[in-house]
Amino acid sequence: MNKNIWIILTIILILIVGFSIFFFTKNNNNKDNNTMYEANRTSTNNIINTSTNEQTTNTYRNDLNNQNTSNINTNYSSKETINTPKIIEEQIATFSTKIYSQDTSRQNNIEITCKALDGTTVKNGATFSFCNTVGPSTSNKGYQKADIFDNKGNKKKGLGGGNCQISSTLYNAVLSVPSLQVTERHAHSNNVPYVAKGKDAAVAYGSYDFKFINKTGKDIKIKAQTSKSNVTVSLISLIDE
Numbered sequence: 001m002n003k004n005i006w007i008i009l010t011i012i013l014i015l016i017v018g019f020s021i022f023f024f025t026k027n028n029n030n031k032d033n034n035t036m037y038e039a040n041r042t043s044t045n046n047i048i049n050t051s052t053n054e055q056t057t058n059t060y061r062n063d064l065n066n067q068n069t070s071n072i073n074t075n076y077s078s079k080e081t082i083n084t085p086k087i088i089e090e091q092i093a094t095f096s097t098k099i100y101s102q103d104t105s106r107q108n109n110i111e112i113t114c115k116a117l118d119g120t121t122v123k124n125g126a127t128f129s130f131c132n133t134v135g136p137s138t139s140n141k142g143y144q145k146a147d148i149f150d151n152k153g154n155k156k157k158g159l160g161g162g163n164c165q166i167s168s169t170l171y172n173a174v175l176s177v178p179s180l181q182v183t184e185r186h187a188h189s190n191n192v193p194y195v196a197k198g199k200d201a202a203v204a205y206g207s208y209d210f211k212f213i214n215k216t217g218k219d220i221k222i223k224a225q226t227s228k229s230n231v232t233v234s235l236i237s238l239i240d241e
Contacts, residue, residue, distance in 0.1 A: 110166060113163050131208075149188055167210045171201035
């Protein structure tokens, strides 16, 4: 009898221990699974969050690039829409004189002075000075010695010989525009062949000048050109459209 009781107790004890081991092992497995699930879920969330952050960053960058592009396009369009006043050129006078001398030095001087005078703009109300516009005739500027008249009417050689033909040509163009008022003009000490008597304008830097005031109500531009046979000076009125 006692022997059977011990056997039964032993079996019961073995069963209790077995069940205890079974439940302990099962709980650990569930815990590991839950831990792996939580780890996987956290990793997935991190991936989602990282992707979301990258999408947000890319969206911000795209918006910023679009904004910069828009600003560039706006600025470019603004520059294109700036209206520049259009200037209409209207010739109001022109005069030509014939070159009688074939002296190459004189021709050289005429070409230099025409280039210095050509394109000069005289503002409305301003006074034009031939000497101040052209400047002194010096060898550094390429001028050579050619025939000039001294104050006694004697012909001699001097730097810038030929310049008076250009100033005289300009003078006759100015005379045909009543609203251009001549304020200084000097006659030569001897007759010149390229204009009628009394229609010349002698110039000598520092002593004789040719000046006029622009009272046309518009700015004017002077065009001066020369060939081997003629000097031509034109006056152009500059009109805002």
